[in-house]
């Protein structure tokens with residue numbers, strides 16, 4: 001288990017109707033590694049009735065953890081930015097984010113390794129739902145100016161679209177869909193004019209949907225398994 005750090009909420013902003021940005025601060029972040037945007041970490045939440053999460057390894061500790069993404073880390077101010085999808089579902093993490101107040105405590109374990117590493121692939125294919133939008137945005141911002149490719153970003157409403165500084169050669173297609181029975185990302189892929197060469201691919205979203213996307217991707221010319229990261233970020 002990676003080092004666990006105690007942090008406190010320093011800033012809260014609703015960057016869209018279904019996305020709450022929370023900036024975390026704390027002396028424990030002084031040695032948090034820089035440049036790990038898009039990598040995940042484990043957020044450690046307080047158990048009911050507690051105001052501070054219990055850090056450390058003890059029986060049942062994992063029930064208080066959820067995976068989140070390093071959206072940004074400011075190495076000067078040592079501030080960690082995390083974007084929480086907030087929608088109708090109830091859950092430990094989402095409820096915490098919805099009710100967060102300045103000064104609230106959150107534990108941070110990690111980060112893990114960034115999964116998207118080939119920024120110089122022939123082309124890039126990025127596919128994400130709301131929960132993976134922080135990772136997709138961080139990846140798009142890290143791509144070199146010469147990068148080409150396509151990003152399919154699924155959000156529930158038009159108002160959830162964000163401004164993302166993607167290279168001009170990477171087409172960002174927003175897919176507006178709040179119906180879980182419709183795999184809009186897969187439909188986007190089916191309509192995509194596939195490019196030549198070998199793409200680097202990042203796909204993350206609901207588990208059933210990402211599995212269907214994986215099956216489709218495996219049939220594509222130029223698909224290389226080790227250049228592809230496909231992950232179920234949550235399960236309906």
Ligand SMILES: Cc1cc2nc3c(=O)[nH]c(=O)nc-3n(C[C@H](O)[C@H](O)[C@H](O)COP(=O)(O)OP(=O)(O)OC[C@H]3O[C@@H](n4cnc5c(N)ncnc54)[C@H](O)[C@@H]3O)c2cc1C
Nearest residue numbers: 040067068069084085089091092093094131134233234235
């Ligand atoms: C590597 C990784 C990185 C991630 N990064 C982020 C991130 O930066 N931001 C982010 O918002 N999420 C992110 N997620 C997804 C997040 O971990 C899950 O959505 C998590 O389950 C939310 O926890 P919870 O306590 O709210 O709900 P849980 O207690 O885990 O689940 C309760 C119920 O809610 C449902 N549920 C869970 N998540 C959703 C959802 N998003 N929409 C609808 N129903 C849901 C479940 O099916 C379950 O029925 C990431 C996941 C992974 C694996």
